[in-house]
Amino acid sequence: MNPRHLIVGMAFALHLLSVNAYGAQDAAELATIRSKIQQLREQNHVAETNRNRAADALKQSERAISDANRTLFELNQQRNDTELALTQLRNRSQTTHNAIDRQQQELMKLIRQQYFSGQSDTAKLLMNGGNPNQMARNLTYFSYISRARNQLISALQQNLNQLDQLTQAQQQQQARLDQIRQQHQQQRQVLQQQRQIKQQVVQQLGSEIQQQRQQIATLEQNEKRITKLMQDLARAIAKRKAREAAEARKARPIAPHGGPVRQLAQPFTPDTGLGRLKGRLIMPTRGELIHRFGTPREQGGTLWKGLFIKAPAGQPVHSVANGQVVFADWLRGFGNLIIIDHGGGYMSLYSNNETLYKQVGSSVKAGDTIASVGNTGGNSETGLYFELRYQSQAFDPSNWLAR
Structure with missing residues (x-):
């Protein structure tokens, strides 16, 4: 009872x-x-x-795994940037070394020329007398040599100073690289610990979690939860756009007669929505499509509101179009979830992820890596659950994705 x-x-x-x-x-x-x-x-x-x-039960560990993976992803980017900067510094240092070697050889050549001419002392040359015309030519010749020598010495000094600066910069970048490698190692340890914690939770509560996911009432609650979230996000986006429009009207220039300056109507830009991209959206990830929109779930009573693409853990998940991230967090029934606003009332939803690489406010382009495939939220299958929604209502994404 x-x-x-x-x-x-x-x-x-x-x-x-x-x-x-x-x-x-x-x-x-x-x-x-x-x-x-x-x-x-x-x-x-x-x-x-x-x-x-x-x-x-999995919320804390799955969030921590996502955070650790995102930190590793960011550290890898920093490491790549630092290694590139270090390589460029080394190349510049080598170029400067070569320039210094050439300048030293040219300077030695000038010194030898002056020495073997026997007329390196200008005062001595004037006191020896001789043909005035020849004397004038000799003085002009030696002035050229002296000017060239001074220019070489100045350029050589500049290159030596630059070499010192490049050496210091290399040392700083190398220290930064060593620090990143250390942080990378520490983060890997954190990731390993969190994966062990998740495994322990699955072993302890795996049957309860799986039974709960199979309950029709739970599935219906999950659908209500995600719909409410999408509605709340849509309202928040509408308020933000209304506020931005009001601020733009206040900032509009005033005409001399006191009224607002008349502006030409702006043409509609289809980049604000997905309407123009029907049939051309990129696939969010590669894999086997095992559940389609509108088909009944195994438990009955509810229908799939999106696509489930079976794929290996860690595989990249891509944004299907340009947009802005409006949600990136763990949600009951969906695990690590990311939602992207594409404008015009359209949103895309990517759940079941192991890692969320993007955070709220991030601008993304079509094809950008935003997450990685996983099996979070108590889902036993590894893959990506993907939805498209218009004004918070789910619709079939199949006809919108490029074949």
Whole structure:
């Protein structure tokens, strides 16, 4: 019997007893009934708590796994950027080294020319007398040599200074690279620990979680939850756009006669929605399509509101079109979930992910990697669950994706 029904029945019996001034029941029996009612309430509360625990037991570990993977992803990008910067610095250092070698050779050549000419001292040249014309030519020649030598010395000094700066920059980048590698190692340890925690939770509550996911009531609650979330997001987006439009009107320039400056009507830009892209959206990930929109779930009573693409864990998940991330978090029944607003009332939904690479507010382009495939939210199958929605209502994505 349902514990709640039993509680209500016993409470009603207790009420009759109290109205009857206990009737044939004595005070001790009444106390026993009250005690049993309290026990049933506590048992029902524990059962409800356990149901919530089964639904949310993976929340903390799956969030932590996503955060750790995202940090690793960002560290890899930083490492690649640092290695590229270090390579460029090394190339510049080598180029500067080569320039210094050439300048030193040219300087030595000029010094040797002056030395072997025997006329390196200009004052001595003037005191020796001789043909004035030849003397003038010699002075001009030596002035050229002297100017070239000074220019070489100056350029050489600049290159030596630049080489010192490049060496310091290399040392800084190398230290940064070592730090990133250390952080990378630490983050991998965190990831391993969180995966072990998730495995322990699955072992302890795996059957409860799976049973709960198969309950029709749970599936219906999940559908209501995601629909409400999409509606809330749509309202928030509409308010933000209205506020931005109001601010834009306030900032509009004023004409000399006092009214607003008339502006030409702006043409509609189809980039604000998915309408123009029907049949040309990229696939969010590669894999086997095992559940289609509108087909009944195995448990019956509810239909699939999107596509489930079976794929290996860790495989990239891509945004199907340009847009902005408006939700990136764990949600009961959907695991690590990311929602992208494409404008014009269109949104795309990607759930069951192991990792969320993008965060709320991030702008994305078609094909950008936004997540990685997983099996979060208590789902036993590894893959991507994908939906398209217009004004919060799900519709069949099949005809919108490129074949």
